[in-house]
Amino acid sequence: MRARISSFVLPALIVVVAGATVPFLVGFNQYYVLLALQSVIIASIALAWNIIGGYAGQLDLASFAYVGLGGILATTLMTEYNITPWVGMFLGAGVSATLAFFIGYPLFRFGVKGVWYALSTAALVVILHEVSIMVLGSFDYYIPFVEGWYYLRFRTWENLYYFSLIILAFVISLNLYISRSKVGYYLKAIREDEVAAEAVGIDIRKYKLLALMTYASILGFIGYIYIVSQRTFSYKTFDSSLSVYIAIIGIVGGLGSVSGTFTAALILKVVEEYLRGYLGGVLPGLHLLLFGVLLITVGILRPEGLSTLTDALVKKVKARIWGGAP
C-alpha cells in the first residue's frame, strides 16, 4: 500500500524540489522567475486538461473560459470587497465547476462528441468573451498594488512561483491517482470506445461529467494566479487561442501521459518565449512560423506524442529506484 501511495506522490515531490531550485539557478532574475511561474501555470492547466482530454478523450477547447471565470471572480472579490483570494480561489473553483456542469450535462446527455464537442466548448470561450465585453466593458483592469500572503501578491515573483509549484504538484498527484483508480480505467475506456464502455456497465455521462467538473474546478482555482501573473484582466482573459494552445500541449505531449504533457508544456512555453524574444523584433510573425514548424515536426516524428519518449525514461528511472518492474 505504501508503494502505491509513493508512486503518485513521489513524482510530484521530485518536481517540486527540482522546481524550487530554479530561482536560485537563475540568480533571482525576475524575468526568468516570471517565465518559470508562467510555465508552471501552463503546465498545471495542461495537466488538468489531461483529465478531460487525455483520459476521457474529450477534445475540450474551453480551458480559458474556466480560468477566466474563476480568476476574474477571485480578483474582483479581492479588489472590490477585500476578500482574500484564499477564499476567492475556492469560490472560483466552485463557480467554474458549476458552469462546467451546466455545459457538460446537456452535451453528454444528448451524446455530443468528437468534433462537435470541440466546437461547442470552443464556442463557450467566445460567448464568455462577448458577454464579458458587455459586463466589464472594453477595459483592462489593473489590480491595485497590495502585498502579502493575504492577497497572494508580492513585490517579487518567487513566493507566487513556489505557491504555483504546490498547485502543480497537486495536479500531478491527482492525475497519477486518477490513472490508477477505477475512475481512470473508466475514463480511458470511454476514450477508447463509448459504446463498448457502456456495455461493460460504465455510466459514461456520469464519468465524463465528473472529469469535466474536476478539470474546470482546477482551472477556476488557478485563475487568480494566472491573472496576477498577467498583472491585469479583461474580456481578453477569455482567450480562444490560448484554450486551443492548451489542447495542443496535451496532444503533443501524448493523450493521457502525465510525463509527456508536463514535458510538452515546459518545452513549448520556453521555446515559444525564446523564439518571441529573439525573433519577434526581426520579422513580425517569424516566431509563430517557426513554432508551427516545430509542432508539425513533432506531429510527423512522434504522432503519438512526446510520451513515447518520456514514458520510456520514467520507466527506466522507476526501475532504478525500485530495482524491478514498475
Next chain:
Amino acid sequence: MSDAVLLEVVNLSKRFGGITALNNVSMRITKGEILGIIGPNGAGKTTLVNCVTGIYKPDGGKVLFLGEDITGRQPHFIALKGIARTWQKIRPFYNMTVIEAVTAGALLRTKDVLKAREEAAEILEFVGIPRSKFEVLGKNIALIEHKLVDLARAIATKPKLLFLDEVVAGLRPHEVDVIADVVKKVNREMGITLGVIEHVMRFVMNISDRIVVLHEGRLLTQGKPAEVARDPLVVEAYLGTKPV
C-alpha cells in the same frame, strides 16, 4: 435441466423508418442453456440483442430479466443487472493494455483496482490469453486475440447472461474450434447462460442446446439443433423456394 426463465422477450418490435427489423418477437432464454440465434442476413438477430442490451429502445413489447422489466433502460444499467455482450465488429480498447481493458470490465463489481486486475488476469488465462500478452496494447494483437479479449472483458462484468454476436466471424476453421471450446467452458465452468448469434452453422449447431430462427424480423421456429436444421421453413428461409 432447470427451466427457470432468465430472460423473457414479449412481443418485441423495432422499426427503422419504413423497415420493421423486429416484428412482435417473443422468446425465452432459460437458465444455464446455450441458445443459438440464427437467421439469414437482415433477420433481426443483432437488433434483438441491441434492444435487449439497451443500445436501441424498442418501439413495442417488453424485455423481462429475472422477472424485472428492463425495457428501454440504459446499457450500463442493464450490464449492472447482469447482461453482457460482445460485438459483431470487434470493439477493442486500442490504447489500453489487454489486462487494463479486462480490468475495466471487472471494476463493475468492485472499486478495488488491484482486486479487479487479479480477476482480469484469471479470466484472461481462462479464455486462453497467455500472461506474456497482458501488457501488450490492444492495437498490437491479432484478430483471434481481440475476440478472446472482448469475450474476457464481457465475462469480467460477471454476467448471468452473455450474448455473443458473431464471435467466430472472420476466423479460420481451427480458430473457430478454439472459440467453441472456450464458449463451452464459459457455459459449463462459469455457469453463464449464453445467447449466441451466428452464421457459421458448424459452430452454432455444435455448441447450442437449443436454437431459435429469426427471419425478416419474425420468429420462424425454434427447437433442438438437429430438428431446426431439417425444418423445411428454415431451409426455405436460407435458400429460397424452388424456381418455378
